[in-house]
Amino acid sequence: MMEKMIFGRYVPIPSVIHKMDPRSKLIIIFLFVAIIFLANNWITYALIALYTFFMLGLSKVPFRFLYGGLKPVIWLVLFTFLLQLFFTKGGNLVFDWGPIEIYEEGIRMGLFISLRFFFLILITSLLTLTTTPIEITDGLETLLTPLKKLRFPVHEMALMMSISLRFIPTLMQETDKIMKAQIARGVEFASGPIKERIKAVIPLLIPLFVSSFKRAEELAIAMEARGYRGGEGRTKYRQLSWRMIDTLQVGLLVILTILLIIFRS
Amino acid sequence: MDISLSQVEYRYQANTPFERIAIQDVSIDIPTGTYLALIGHTGSGKSTVLQHLNALLVPTEGTVKIGEHEIKSHQKNKNLREVRQKVGIVFQFPEHQLFEETVEKDIIFGPMNFGVSEKEAKARAREALKQVGLGEEILEKSPFDLSGGQMRRVAIAGVLAMNPDVLVLDEPTAGLDPRGRNEIMEMFYTLHKKRNLSTILVTHSMEDAAKYADQIVIMQRGRVMKKGTPTEIFSSPSELVKMGLDVPEVVRFQMKLEQKLSVKLDKVYLSIEELSSAVAELLGRGVRT
Amino acid sequence: MTKKPIISLNDVCFQYDGQDNYALHSVTFDIYEGEWLAIVGHNGSGKSTMAKLLNGLQFPNQGKITVCGLPLTEENVWDIRKQLGMVFQNPDNQFVGTTVEDDVAFGLENMGIPREEMVLRVQDSLKKVKMEQFLYQEPHHLSGGQKQRVAIAGVLALSPSIIILDEATSMLDPRGREEVLEVVRDLKNENRLTVISITHDLEEAAKADRIIVMNKGEVYREGTPEEIFSMDEELIKLGLDIPFSVKIGKAFRQKGIDLPKHYLTEEELVTELWTSHSHK
Numbered sequence: 001m002m003e004k005m006i007f008g009r010y011v012p013i014p015s016v017i018h019k020m021d022p023r024s025k026l027i028i029i030f031l032f033v034a035i036i037f038l039a040n041n042w043i044t045y046a047l048i049a050l051y052t053f054f055m056l057g058l059s060k061v062p063f064r065f066l067y068g069g070l071k072p073v074i075w076l077v078l079f080t081f082l083l084q085l086f087f088t089k090g091g092n093l094v095f096d097w098g099p100i101e102i103y104e105e106g107i108r109m110g111l112f113i114s115l116r117f118f119f120l121i122l123i124t125s126l127l128t129l130t131t132t133p134i135e136i137t138d139g140l141e142t143l144l145t146p147l148k149k150l151r152f153p154v155h156e157m158a159l160m161m162s163i164s165l166r167f168i169p170t171l172m173q174e175t176d177k178i179m180k181a182q183i184a185r186g187v188e189f190a191s192g193p194i195k196e197r198i199k200a201v202i203p204l205l206i207p208l209f210v211s212s213f214k215r216a217e218e219l220a221i222a223m224e225a226r227g228y229r230g231g232e233g234r235t236k237y238r239q240l241s242w243r244m245i246d247t248l249q250v251g252l253l254v255i256l257t258i259l260l261i262i263f264r265s
Numbered sequence: 266m267d268i269s270l271s272q273v274e275y276r277y278q279a280n281t282p283f284e285r286i287a288i289q290d291v292s293i294d295i296p297t298g299t300y301l302a303l304i305g306h307t308g309s310g311k312s313t314v315l316q317h318l319n320a321l322l323v324p325t326e327g328t329v330k331i332g333e334h335e336i337k338s339h340q341k342n343k344n345l346r347e348v349r350q351k352v353g354i355v356f357q358f359p360e361h362q363l364f365e366e367t368v369e370k371d372i373i374f375g376p377m378n379f380g381v382s383e384k385e386a387k388a389r390a391r392e393a394l395k396q397v398g399l400g401e402e403i404l405e406k407s408p409f410d411l412s413g414g415q416m417r418r419v420a421i422a423g424v425l426a427m428n429p430d431v432l433v434l435d436e437p438t439a440g441l442d443p444r445g446r447n448e449i450m451e452m453f454y455t456l457h458k459k460r461n462l463s464t465i466l467v468t469h470s471m472e473d474a475a476k477y478a479d480q481i482v483i484m485q486r487g488r489v490m491k492k493g494t495p496t497e498i499f500s501s502p503s504e505l506v507k508m509g510l511d512v513p514e515v516v517r518f519q520m521k522l523e524q525k526l527s528v529k530l531d532k533v534y535l536s537i538e539e540l541s542s543a544v545a546e547l548l549g550r551g552v553r554t
Numbered sequence: 555m556t557k558k559p560i561i562s563l564n565d566v567c568f569q570y571d572g573q574d575n576y577a578l579h580s581v582t583f584d585i586y587e588g589e590w591l592a593i594v595g596h597n598g599s600g601k602s603t604m605a606k607l608l609n610g611l612q613f614p615n616q617g618k619i620t621v622c623g624l625p626l627t628e629e630n631v632w633d634i635r636k637q638l639g640m641v642f643q644n645p646d647n648q649f650v651g652t653t654v655e656d657d658v659a660f661g662l663e664n665m666g667i668p669r670e671e672m673v674l675r676v677q678d679s680l681k682k683v684k685m686e687q688f689l690y691q692e693p694h695h696l697s698g699g700q701k702q703r704v705a706i707a708g709v710l711a712l713s714p715s716i717i718i719l720d721e722a723t724s725m726l727d728p729r730g731r732e733e734v735l736e737v738v739r740d741l742k743n744e745n746r747l748t749v750i751s752i753t754h755d756l757e758e759a760a761k762a763d764r765i766i767v768m769n770k771g772e773v774y775r776e777g778t779p780e781e782i783f784s785m786d787e788e789l790i791k792l793g794l795d796i797p798f799s800v801k802i803g804k805a806f807r808q809k810g811i812d813l814p815k816h817y818l819t820e821e822e823l824v825t826e827l828w829t830s831h832s833h834k
Contacts, residue, residue, distance in 0.1 A: 186378025
């Protein structure tokens with residue numbers, strides 16, 4: 001039952017986007033989040049849409065996986081749309097029914113803001129769909145390296161992230177096992193009033209905590225025994241390689257930025 | 266309580282691209298009072314079978330009968346709690362399920378979930394502790410202050426206190442030292458005899474299977490490969506070896522001896538005592554080579 | 555075999571904080587270069603504490619430990635760890651990397667080995683444990699035995715002179731146990747490693763060059779497997795067991811079959827029965 005939760009993330013297929021350096025992907029995402037606010041008319045939104053769908057196409061990620069990422073936020077998008085629709089005034093009155101008044105500007109703003117949301121979600125989920133969590137960690141670590149000068153613990157953060165990623169499946173298996181053991185002892189996780197259900201979680205959580213602490217302790221010992229003494233003087237096995245495609249992709253985004261600046265009103 | 270599995274199949278994540286058949290066409294009968302050993306390598310499907318024995322998993326095909334209850338796929342399976350009360354499972358490394366503040370509270374947790382009064386549950390806790398060879402003085406201790414071996418026993422006591430009719434044991438001695446292993450196995454056997462329990466032992470150990478079980482089921486790649494009494498199962502040891510399975514040490518020794526001396530003993534012996542007598546008699550008579 | 559001590563323990567005592575009893579008391583022995591030493595004892599006999607001390611994860615309250623000529627002190631501990639690789643009991647809790655190759659590289663990264671050399675060493679050591687097919691595999695797709703072999707590869711990559719197996723096979727199924735022991739046996743023969751295996755598996759100990767039996771934090775007995783297994787009932791009293799061939803040999807003797815000594819393998823015993831009893 002636990003296995004279902006993890007997939008829907010990384011989709012291992014060969015595509016240009018998958019092969020890109022996580023650093024370029026992260027740079028593109030950050031830039032994209034910024035420049036999407038430049039769009040303010042139909043032509044600029046059309047450019048953004050064109051770019052987004054072009055990237056989706058390159059990634060070859062099947063639509064249902066994208067939909068999986070959209071599903072949880074679709075209500076939020078709808079809500080923002082309605083909010084803008086009813087409360088933005090300006091332009092011609094299009095619809096008038098008692099207290100409800102809808103203006104031209106309301107429709108425009110509603111559409112624009114929900115589209116902005118929509119594209120943001122698509123592009124960011126494209127990152128997680130085409131990049132393994134460990135690649136993202138590596139990318140972040142390298143990009144954040146300058147922060148080391150400010151005594152920000154970049155290496156430690158990255159190590160923590162990669163160890164957490166490593167142990168997620170292990171903890172999932174463990175949760176499943178303890179859950180079954182407690183069900184066999186008469187605990188009902190899935191039914192009963194909410195108070196009972198919260199109580200039922202305790203026999204699951206405590207053993208999980210206890211075993212996680214034990215794991216953490218043993219892991220620390222094992223790491224020490226293998227000569228780990230902090231980030232200093234360490235070399236790195238995992239390597240990132242910036243290729244032509246990465247430069248091209250960043251270039252493409254720069255062109256998009258320029259176009260947006262030219263065509264925005 | 267009789268248990269029977271007929272043509273049980275289980276698929277993990279059925280109807281998804283990740284679908285995987287864990288077991289198929291598994292039929293096993295476990296009449297009341299049977300000591301059954303379920304043997305197979307990791308991944309052979311034996312843990313999946315185990316989880317069907319108290320409806321932790323519902324078969325995707327076929328039927329599981331536990332006492333009066335019939336568990337099938339595509340139907341609402343009611344009163345699973347009744348089933349679970351009757352079938353106690355000792356999971357691998359059961360000490361991982363301990364969570365209460367005191368040993369006593371942890372042991373009475375199971376029985377009280379199934380509606381036993383606190384007074385009755387506490388009486389059972391004392392009884393169960395005695396069975397697993399621990400003293401009452403630890404009742405008020407935190408289970409997390411105990412040694413690994415003691416924690417294991419407390420967890421087992423928590424299952425015994427539910428007074429199950431059927432006891433399912435998943436590698437109950439994994440990680441214990443030889444003395445602990447022996448004590449725990451003997452304890453379960455005594456209990457099996459005394460309470461006329463049905464016992465299902467999931468194990469890698471051919472020794473334990475040969476020593477305690479009256480029925481053995483061997484699983485391989487999700488299917489039942491062989492079933493029968495220990496004598497039946499081990500009477501053709503070379504077949505098991507060919508399947509990549511172990512045979513008990515005694516049987517292996519008998520094989521080697523028969524080969525070397527070019528003789529065939531009248532039957533397969535499952536204990537050192539019997540085998541050594543048979544060999545002594547054979548050598549006494551003199552072997553013609 | 556030249557008997558050159560690679561590790562010496564001299565009157566070592568150790569007590570955990572807040573405990574009344576000594577976990578180890580006045581322990582003195584040598585471990586020789588190139589030998590396979592099994593340290594056996596029931597759970598709580600002090601054998602696991604020994605592993606922690608040898609690696610400098612704990613320091614003795616009293617006494618001295620010397621590893622590869624260096625006294626084991628806080629200053630030397632990192633140099634000593636380079637000489638001495640450890641494989642722990644739980645296969646999951648020592649797997650640091652997100653994939654097999656990353657995990658093997660972890661120790662190398664810690665030592666600051668250049669990347670080009672790391673790649674070679676990772677591949678080479680995975681080949682030695684027969685796991686080269688699994689370079690990119692994630693740990694939760696591996697069996698216990700495979701994870702332990704990766705852990706061994708991680709140790710080998712640092713080319714230590716000593717490898718300590720701290721109950722490394724106790725959580726494995728029989729197949730996994732055999733895989734791991736076979737790999738260690740091969741490695742020992744090829745690389746002149748010193749192997750210290752801390753275990754309660756007596757079948758495993760029977761194949762060692764020498765056995766030390768621990769009880770209540772003290773060295774109870776030390777000797778070759780033959781010597782140790784002739785202790786017989788005494789071992790069972792210590793919470794241990796005796797190998798099958800010794801057990802059945804004993805039964806034969808009781809039934810009046812004359813056997814001159816203890817046999818540590820079934821083959822030897824079968825051969826003995828064949829030579830001395832079948833040609834009447």
